[in-house]
Amino acid sequence: EVQLVESGGGLVKPGGSLRLSCAASGFTFTSYAMNWVRQAPGKGLEWISSVSDSGSYLHYADSLKGRFRVSRDNAKNSVYLQIDSLNADDTAVYYCARVHNSGWGHIDYWGQGTLLTVSS
Amino acid sequence: IQMTQSPSSLSALAGDRVSITCRASQTIGTYLNWYQQQPGKAPKLLIYAASSLQSGVPSRFRGSGSGTDFTLTISSLQPEDSATYYCQQGYSNPHTFGQGTKLEI
Numbered sequence: 001e002v003q004l005v006e007s008g009g010g011l012v013k014p015g016g017s018l019r020l021s022c023a024a025s026g027f028t029f030t031s032y033a034m035n036w037v038r039q040a041p042g043k044g045l046e047w048i049s050s051v052s053d054s055g056s057y058l059h060y061a062d063s064l065k066g067r068f069r070v071s072r073d074n075a076k077n078s079v080y081l082q083i084d085s086l087n088a089d090d091t092a093v094y095y096c097a098r099v100h101n102s103g104w105g106h107i108d109y110w111g112q113g114t115l116l117t118v119s120s
Numbered sequence: 121i122q123m124t125q126s127p128s129s130l131s132a133l134a135g136d137r138v139s140i141t142c143r144a145s146q147t148i149g150t151y152l153n154w155y156q157q158q159p160g161k162a163p164k165l166l167i168y169a170a171s172s173l174q175s176g177v178p179s180r181f182r183g184s185g186s187g188t189d190f191t192l193t194i195s196s197l198q199p200e201d202s203a204t205y206y207c208q209q210g211y212s213n214p215h216t217f218g219q220g221t222k223l224e225i
Contacts, residue, residue: 035215037163037217044204044206044217044218044219044220045155045157045163045206045208045217045220046217047208047214047215047216047217050213050214050215059213059214060214061214061216062214095162095163100168102168104151104153104168104169104172104210105151105153105208105209105210105211105215106153106165106168106169106208106210107153107155107163107165107208108165108174110162110163110164111162112162113162
């Protein structure tokens with residue numbers, strides 16, 4: 001059974017940094033690209049970043065470049081999202097998601113999400 | 121690539137058929153996916169590659185379109201179809217989402 005379990009969310013002060021983690025299981029992790037998607041309270045889905053199966057190719061939403069950094073550790077079946085200079089607009093549920101490897105770019109599995117709240 | 125959905129919300133009766141449209145700001149072939157999100161839950165994949173039904177998704181969900189214009193059609197609406205629906209382009213990074221369409225049954 002495919003499982004994606006996010007962790008690392010919580011309450012952080014503006015200006016701080018945070019690293020979110022996602023532990024994957026139930027599939028061959030090294031065969032799939034992984035995405036991070038977020039959803040602010042009451043808002044729609046926002047695609048944040050993608051990391052290729054090898055970790056060699058990284059992509060970010062244009063509006064978020066510079067403060068966000070995605071990485072993965074294939075030995076640990078984990079993907080990470082580092083966020084710096086946090087502000088209130090970063091308050092959201094952050095989802096880790098698996099990209100199906102057929103090439104169509106669709107997300108076939110999602111984690112349950114981890115809530116990040118940025119507030120003083 | 122910007123994705124624009126319409127309408128933003130709609131109401132329908134059980135048994136009705138509804139359509140949600142999604143327009144891309146440039147051609148994306150058939151690299152278009154549809155998701156359903158229930159309140160408080162993670163999104164669920166319905167349709168990929170514009171018209172391919174994800175395994176386990178009821179056949180009353182149908183996707184169509186290519187290029188820049190796409191449609192998600194839901195037939196024989198069920199109460200459990202109340203949700204927000206999102207399109208997403210998989211043509212090029214960043215794989216942007218539409219703003220969502222809230223469907224009330």
